[in-house]
Amino acid sequence: MDNYELQELEFDGKKVTAKLSVCPVVNCNCGDISLEFNSPDLPLEIDLNIFSREITADQDDSIAEDEDDNQLQQKFLRSISEKQWEVLFRCYMNMKQRQTAAARLDEHYYVFNFNGIEKEGELTTYCDVFPFDVPMEIESGSTVLTVIDYHCLNPNCGCHDTAVEFVNLRDCPEDEDPQSFGIFMLDYQKQTWDLMPGEEDVLPGEIPMQVLRNLVESQNPDFYKELAKHHKKLKELYQVRRTQAKTGSQKSGKKRRR
Numbered sequence: 400m401d402n403y404e405l406q407e408l409e410f411d412g413k414k415v416t417a418k419l420s421v422c423p424v425v426n427c428n429c430g431d432i433s434l435e436f437n438s439p440d441l442p443l444e445i446d447l448n449i450f451s452r453e454i455t456a457d458q459d460d461s462i463a464e465d466e467d468d469n470q471l472q473q474k475f476l477r478s479i480s481e482k483q484w485e486v487l488f489r490c491y492m493n494m495k496q497r498q499t500a501a502a503r504l505d506e507h508y509y510v511f512n513f514n515g516i517e518k519e520g521e522l523t524t525y526c527d528v529f530p531f532d533v534p535m536e537i538e539s540g541s542t543v544l545t546v547i548d549y550h551c552l553n554p555n556c557g558c559h560d561t562a563v564e565f566v567n568l569r570d571c572p573e574d575e576d577p578q579s580f581g582i583f584m585l586d587y588q589k590q591t592w593d594l595m596p597g598e599e600d601v602l603p604g605e606i607p608m609q610v611l612r613n614l615v616e617s618q619n620p621d622f623y624k625e626l627a628k629h630h631k632k633l634k635e636l637y638q639v640r641r642t643q644a645k646t647g648s649q650k651s652g653k654k655r656r657r
């Protein structure tokens with residue numbers, strides 16, 4: 400399988416074709432991409448970050464060895480227009496989505512907090528583990544809200560409790576936390592909803608629980624099934640990681656005894 404995609408860009412008013420490749424780590428959302436050109440006017444290769452919009456190579460690695468290449472890279476970076484950044488971003492997302500879809504479960508990269516999950520009841524956010532899955536959304540008037548779901552992965556617990564939060568991601572400035580319109584605790588099997596433990600009511604500016612519940616149930620008929628699927632997939636990956644961690648510690652334990 401090819402690990403790159405041909406992408407048409409513009410440089411100095413001319414169309415150029417780049418081989419675009421993305422970070423190879425499955426589910427890693429670092430935003431690193433690499434562009435390779437085959438044109439005398441352009442650097443041979445340039446490593447960029449799609450979020451910071453900067454050159455990512457470190458000193459001794461891919462920063463061009465000779466000053467000319469270095470200047471060419473800087474010149475190219477400055478020439479990337481807003482529209483082109485958007486094209487690059489979409490391409491990055493598409494490639495990462497395909498990479499994720501093609502990967503085996505045990506190839507997915509994520510470091511779980513075993514202690515927090517098993518001893519402190521910490522919930523795990525689905526989109527942190529699988530950031531390239533298309534999220535569930537609802538429309539509330541003219542606002543699109545993204546559904547963020549948090550799950551209990553404690554292997555000794557058989558609950559179906561999920562915290563579900565409704566946030567406005569689309570209108571969120573890059574360096575701010577998205578606005579939350581409510582977070583609730585629900586049991587996806589019994590389909591019962593509750594306020595979060597210790598909370599008496601929704602906060603000012605939030606949307607009442609019953610309203611959000613009606614919206615999400617009517618706009619996402621598979622809402623509870625999706626949550627069940629998310630929980631199952633997270634638990635499966637958790638099991639894989641837990642087993643790997645155990646095997647790892649047994650090995651080092653043996654070494655120590657010798």
Ligand SMILES: [Zn+2]
Nearest residue numbers: 422424427429
């Ligand atoms: Zn990465």
Ligand SMILES: [Zn+2]
Nearest residue numbers: 551556557558
């Ligand atoms: Zn539980």
